[in-house]
Amino acid sequence: MPYEQGPIRPPSEARSLLVRVSRNCPWNRCAFCPVYKGAPFSLRSADEVLADLDAMRDQLGDRYRTAFLQDADPLSTKPAELVRILEGLRRRFPSVQRVTAYARSRSLARLPREDLEGLKAAGLDRVHVGLESGCDAVLGLVSKGVSREQQIRGCREALQAGLELSVYVMPGLGGVELSRAHAEDTATAIAAIGPHFVRLRTTVAMPGTPLHTLQEQGCWRPLSDLATLGELRRFLAGLAGVHTRLESDHVLNLLMELRGDLPRELSDLLALIDGFLAWPLRRQQRYAIARRAGWCMSLTHYEHLGLEGQAEEALLDLETQGRDMEDVLAQLRARTM
Numbered sequence: 001m002p003y004e005q006g007p008i009r010p011p012s013e014a015r016s017l018l019v020r021v022s023r024n025c026p027w028n029r030c031a032f033c034p035v036y037k038g039a040p041f042s043l044r045s046a047d048e049v050l051a052d053l054d055a056m057r058d059q060l061g062d063r064y065r066t067a068f069l070q071d072a073d074p075l076s077t078k079p080a081e082l083v084r085i086l087e088g089l090r091r092r093f094p095s096v097q098r099v100t101a102y103a104r105s106r107s108l109a110r111l112p113r114e115d116l117e118g119l120k121a122a123g124l125d126r127v128h129v130g131l132e133s134g135c136d137a138v139l140g141l142v143s144k145g146v147s148r149e150q151q152i153r154g155c156r157e158a159l160q161a162g163l164e165l166s167v168y169v170m171p172g173l174g175g176v177e178l179s180r181a182h183a184e185d186t187a188t189a190i191a192a193i194g195p196h197f198v199r200l201r202t203t204v205a206m207p208g209t210p211l212h213t214l215q216e217q218g219c220w221r222p223l224s225d226l227a228t229l230g231e232l233r234r235f236l237a238g239l240a241g242v243h244t245r246l247e248s249d250h251v252l253n254l255l256m257e258l259r260g261d262l263p264r265e266l267s268d269l270l271a272l273i274d275g276f277l278a279w280p281l282r283r284q285q286r287y288a289i290a291r292r293a294g295w296c297m298s299l300t301h302y303e304h305l306g307l308e309g310q311a312e313e314a315l316l317d318l319e320t321q322g323r324d325m326e327d328v329l330a331q332l333r334a335r336t337m
């Protein structure tokens with residue numbers, strides 16, 4: 001390709017024009033994150049990125065409605081450089097209606113308000129922040145590199161500068177020991193921030209990550225799918241009165257139906273979780289194996305495809321082989337990304 005592209009973007013940016021503003025991650029120490037490990041961080045000059053935009057315009061044409069700035073923290077770029085990039089992007093791609101970027105809350109908290117407002121004026125509409133947890137013990141455990149207070153401050157700065165805010169929350173990140181504190185403190189952090197979107201991304205300790213090492217050392221115990229749902233219920237119950245849009249758009253989530261406008265749809269979402277948790281264990285396992293094996297994307301999809309029989313056969317096979325169901329589900333989850 002005559003232009004650079006980074007390795008990831010949020011699921012909600014699947015159709016976006018991807019513009020690589022910086023390479024890799026300036027922090028790169030989050031224990032759960034496999035993405036940029038071993039790859040050094042570097043900034044790209046505005047001239048380099050604008051040359052990429054020219055090449056993209058020639059090759060792809062002006063057919064994108066949305067654009068996403070990569071990699072992990074484009075706001076590490078000097079504001080004046082980023083303004084040039086944003087203005088150049090808007091000029092070359094007039095059909096683009098929304099520009100978004102990942103942003104670390106530390107960067108948002110560090111930038112003067114007028115710089116954030118300048119980015120907004122130059123065409124940045126939304127930032128995606130990896131909040132992950134609002135619990136200091138969890139943030140410390142996974143080496144997130146920010147405190148709860150910094151997360152809240154950075155996110156509020158983005159909002160006050162007029163940017164739309166989408167935050168990621170990671171159910172299960174505190175493991176068994178910190179599950180309750182993670183759910184409760186994350187809910188109060190979300191209430192203190194008031195983001196436009198809360199996006200769920202279930203925790204999986206991917207092999208090769210520090211979190212996987214912590215798990216092997218017995219320092220972090222993962223939650224089962226059912227325990228994660230219980231934690232999610234506690235988290236959602238803590239969002240009473242919060243106005244936000246909840247999205248479950250990550251392939252690692254068990255129930256993709258957990259999406260809706262809060263507070264209006266909160267009781268429906270809690271009822272959905274309660275309904276699933278009230279199912280007989282065998283029925284829950286059938287759905288979990290089908291979902292984790294990638295046969296379906298959601299409960300609705302599972303029912304539409306009529307997968308009960310196929311899932312029951314898979315369970316019987318595993319029992320014949322003497323396999324432990326939780327181990328099998330954990331292995332399938334780790335293979336999902």
Ligand code: SF4
Pocket residue numbers: 025026027028029030033034035036072104130
């Ligand atoms: S989660 Fe984000 S901030 Fe943390 S290491 Fe990965 S890319 Fe960097």
